[in-house]
Amino acid sequence: MKRLQKGLILLIAMILVLGMAASAMADTHGKKAIMIVAKSDFEQTEYKKTRSALDDAGIICAIASTKVGTLKGNKGKRIESSMLLKDVNVADYDAVVFIGGNGIKKVWKNKNAHNIAQEAVKQDKILAAICAAPGILGYAGVLDGKQATAHPKSGARKIMKKNGCDFQNQKVVVDGKIITANGPKAAGKFGETIVEAMN
Incomplete structure (x- = not known):
């Protein structure tokens, strides 16, 4: 008994x-995220762990970059981009996720990337960036008065602080609908935090 x-x-x-x-x-389930990935030298661990968390939650993911076609990671992994940054319509997505790595530094001053970040804030979407990618948010002017983090050796911190960010030395920082993380070791938590924010 x-x-x-x-x-x-x-x-x-x-x-x-x-x-x-x-x-x-x-x-x-059925919600959508656009992942912004550098055309080369993107951080594979950040992409893989973030994507895995989104996929596991049933979130539909698309990839955009400065080119359409094959993108190459920092350890040779290849993924496919289906869209140029200039063609991203933020209204079509529930979250915008910028993936880091050294390659994303070449996108820091990209006006199309800035427009995407600015539109995400205007439209009250989730805006997430990891590693060196928060540098884009700094240049886009969306971190003024916001708490955020980035990889300590990426150079993003200087840009972020110069543009009004209250920089935090933490793995993952959430300020409203802006989610930032400091690198590959935080990628799993970063992905989970995005999923939680999308619930």
Whole structure:
């Protein structure tokens, strides 16, 4: 009898856990994110872990870059971009996610990237950036008076602070709908935080 009771309790607990997971996924299922990735030398761990968290939550992801076609990661991984930055319509997405790596520094002063970040804020979308990518948000002027972080050796901190950011030495920082993270080791938490914000 005790075994039966334990079995029933375990079964009920499993049903509750699965139910909560399904309900969390239902909140994000069908939502869309645009991932902005450098055409070369993007940080593969950041892309992989962030993408994995979004995919697991049922979020539909698209990739945009400064070129259409094959993008090359810092360890040789190749992914496909289907859209140019200039063609991104922020209204089509629930979240905009900038992936880091050394290659993204070449996008820091890109006007199309700035427009995307500015539109995300105007339209009250989730705006996320990791590693060196928050430098784009700094140049775009969307971090004025906001708390944010970036990779300490990327050079982004200087740009962010110069443009009014309250820089934080933390792995992941959330300020309203702006989510920033400081590098590959924070990528898993970064992805989970984006998913939570999309619920």
